[in-house]
Amino acid sequence: MSRIGKLPVNLPKGVTVSVSDNNVVSVKGPLGELTQNIDKDLKIEVVDNQIVLTRPTESKSHKSLHGLYRALLANMVTGVSQGYKKELELVGVGYRAEAKGQLLEMSLGYSHDIIMQLPNEVKIETKTERRSNPVITITSIDKQLIGHVAAKIRSLRPPEPYKGKGIKFVGEQLRRKAGKSASV
Numbered sequence: 001m002s003r004i005g006k007l008p009v010n011l012p013k014g015v016t017v018s019v020s021d022n023n024v025v026s027v028k029g030p031l032g033e034l035t036q037n038i039d040k041d042l043k044i045e046v047v048d049n050q051i052v053l054t055r056p057t058e059s060k061s062h063k064s065l066h067g068l069y070r071a072l073l074a075n076m077v078t079g080v081s082q083g084y085k086k087e088l089e090l091v092g093v094g095y096r097a098e099a100k101g102q103l104l105e106m107s108l109g110y111s112h113d114i115i116m117q118l119p120n121e122v123k124i125e126t127k128t129e130r131r132s133n134p135v136i137t138i139t140s141i142d143k144q145l146i147g148h149v150a151a152k153i154r155s156l157r158p159p160e161p162y163k164g165k166g167i168k169f170v171g172e173q174l175r176r177k178a179g180k181s182a183s184v
Contacts, residue, residue: 005055005063006066008052009050009070009073011049015077016029017046019044023037023044027080030081031082033080034079034080034141036069039069041055041056042055042056042065051073079143084139087170088136088154088167089133089167089169090133091166102117102119102120118149121142123139153167154167159172161176
């Protein structure tokens with residue numbers, strides 16, 4: 001925990017950081033702006049294009065907060081400079097997805113289609129090609145939000161271990177189980 005907190009966060013070109021009096025850090029970059037409240041015990045400094053966090057004591061709670069907020073700041077810097085992207089694959093006969101602005105309409109084998117309203121900070125694209133599974137691509141600058149949205153979509157039809165049907169992340173390895181074996 002403390003080893004992560006000691007590492008400075010490098011600021012790429014075009015990213016600016018401002019710290020207010022009540023420990024609210026705002027990071028601006030080419031893709032947008034993110035803000036984060038930092039614990040009042042930690043001290044934040046921007047020195048030589050690097051963000052440095054320092055903790056007041058060596059207590060376990062301060063060490064854990066030190067590592068946590070350093071990781072959150074690093075994720076914010078990466079988000080506003082490069083962005084984040086997650087891809088979900090729909091595996092199953094008749095499964096399809098269609099994006100209509102901020103609405104995601106999915107047919108997942110239930111008796112009805114599922115329509116999901118997405119936050120404005122998230123951009124979504126769907127791609128359906130012949131002879132391949134539909135792919136949902138989610139992009140955002142907020143790592144926590146994109147992970148939450150991807151997990152919510154995946155929870156609508158999690159992959160099952162026998163046939164592998166469901167919504168899975170692209171590249172995810174599923175643990176498959178053997179089905180029933182015939183008695184001899």
